Amino acid sequence: MKINLVEVPTPMVTEYNLISSPDKAVLLEKKVIRISPNNHTKTRISTQMQIGMSRNGINFAVDGFKTHEESRHSYFSSENQVGNYFVKSKKQGIEAYKEYVKKLVEIVLRDYLNVQLDEVTIELEVGSF
Secondary structure: OEEEEEEEOOOOOOOOEOOOOOOHHHHHHHOEEEEEEEEOOOOEEEEEEEEOOEEEEOOOOOOOOOEEEEEEEEOOOOEEEEEEEEEOOOOOOHHHHHHHHHHHHHHHHHHHOOOOOOEEEEEEEHHHO
């Protein structure tokens, strides 16, 4: 699968549906995924994926990258959830985060969405990093 990463500015306002599943039909049609990094803490980056009107956190551990595992309680599902946040450091800057995002999208498409694409474009909001 060919992955194109395009840096885009962070929008002033983002519209999405709460508690929604990713729309595979939109992904198959447009072949575009928007990634929004957000500071969870000063050195931990939370990663959000938006496909159409669906926005989901994709904070998974990826081999070769330092992440920080953190458990929290979800009020929606009444269960504990584990997030692995990308650790921002001198060794892991924006270029490392771009590679992390590419591998993360591969994992999400293959293992969670079960979608096969020849090519996908990642719109990375770099202003948030």
